[in-house]
Amino acid sequence: xxxxxxxxxxxxxxxxxxxxxxxxxxxxxxxxxxxxxxxxxxxxxxxxxxxxxxxxxxxxxxxxxxxxxxxxxxxxxxxxxxxxxxxxxxxxxxxxxxxxxxxxxxxxxxx
Numbered sequence: 134x135x136x137x138x139x140x141x142x143x144x145x146x147x148x149x150x151x152x153x154x155x156x157x158x159x160x161x162x163x164x165x166x167x168x169x170x171x172x173x174x175x176x177x178x179x180x181x182x183x184x185x186x187x188x189x190x191x192x193x194x195x196x197x198x199x200x201x202x203x204x205x206x207x208x209x210x211x212x213x214x215x216x217x218x219x220x221x222x223x224x225x226x227x228x229x230x231x232x233x234x235x236x237x238x239x240x241x242x243x244x
Contacts, residue, residue, distance in 0.1 A: 143158060143163070144158075145189075146158065146163065146186070146189055149185055149186070149188070149189045150165070150182045150185045150186065150189075151185075153167075153178050153181060153182050154166060154167050154178070154182050155167075159235060162235075164234065165182060165186075167179055167182070172217075175217070176217050176218070179204075179217060179219055180219060180220075183219055183221060183226070184221075187221060197221075199221065199224040199226075202226050203226060203227050203228070203229045203232070204217070204219060204226055204227075204228055204229070205228070205229050205230065205231075205232055205239070205241055206228065206241060207241055207242070207243060208241055208242060209242065210242050210244070229241075
C-alpha cells in the first residue's frame with residue numbers, strides 16, 4: 134500500500150520539469166536524463182531542472198535529502214568528463230562514475 138501511495142504522490146513530478154529532460158520514475162527511485170551538445174546550455178538546463186525539482190518538493194511539503202542526489206556523466210572511454218557544477222544553495226551535487234540503476238551496475242563508460 135505504501136508503494137502505491139508513493140507512486141500517486143510523485144506522479145506529477147515529471148510534469149513539473151517540462152521538456153528539459155527525460156525523467157524515469159520507478160517506485161521511490163527517480164532518475165533524470167539530460168542530453169545536449171552545447172556544454173554551456175547543458176549546465177544551464179541541469180540547474181534549471183534542479184531548481185524546479187526543489188520547488189516541487191517545497192510545494193508538496195517535502196524535504197530533499199541533499200546527501201543523496203548525485204549525477205553521472207556518460208562518455209566514451211577515450212573522452213574525459215567535463216566537470217558540471219550542480220549546486221543548490223551551499224550544497225554541491227557530486228559526480229559519480231558508477232551507480233546502480235534498476236538492479237544493474239552502470240559505469241560512466243557503459244562498460
